[in-house]
Each structure stands twice: as structure tokens, then as C-alpha cells.
Amino acid sequence: MLWEVRARRSEIEVALGYFASAHARIRTAVAWLEDQRKAVAAGEPVDGELQSYNPGEHRILWQTWPD
Incomplete structure (x- = not known):
């Protein structure tokens, strides 16, 4: 496929x-x-205040840059 030829493996x-x-x-x-x-x-x-929900160390898309 053309996109595979042109894409950088690191970006994939x-x-x-x-x-x-x-x-x-x-x-x-x-x-x-x-x-x-x-x-x-x-x-x-039910936990309507989300007190029992653990978001963990999740970083949203624009925070997920290589450190």
C-alpha cells in the first residue's frame, strides 16, 4: 500500500x-x-461522583509526547 511505503515506521x-x-x-x-x-x-x-473510578496514569492525546 502506498501509505505504508511513504509512512515513517516510527510515526506508525x-x-x-x-x-x-x-x-x-x-x-x-x-x-x-x-x-x-x-x-x-x-x-x-451507584457512584455518581466517580469516586471509585481510577483514571490511572492515562495521558490524553496531546499530552502523550515522547518524554
Whole structure:
């Protein structure tokens, strides 16, 4: 493919890193939401203030530059 010929491998790796990070954060958010769904199903209160949600060391796209 033409884009593979013209693209720099290092830049492809950077982009793939962004997607991998986003995928990991989405998995974390989905797991937290599943816990909240289970709480609702059990008649327990949900964490509407997000106190139990741990964002971890996630850096958003414009913060994810090589250090």
C-alpha cells in the first residue's frame, strides 16, 4: 500500500501507541461501568461522583509526547 511505503515506521508506532492506550482506557471504563450496573441490579447505590473510578496514569492525546 502506498501509505505504508511513504509512512515513517516510527510515526506508525506512535499512532499505534495512541490507539493501544485508548483501548486500555476504554476497557477500564467498561469494567467500572459493569460494576455500577451490577450495583444497580443488586439495589445498591451507584457512584455518581466517580469516586471509585481510577483514571490511572492515562495521558490524553496531546499530552502523550515522547518524554
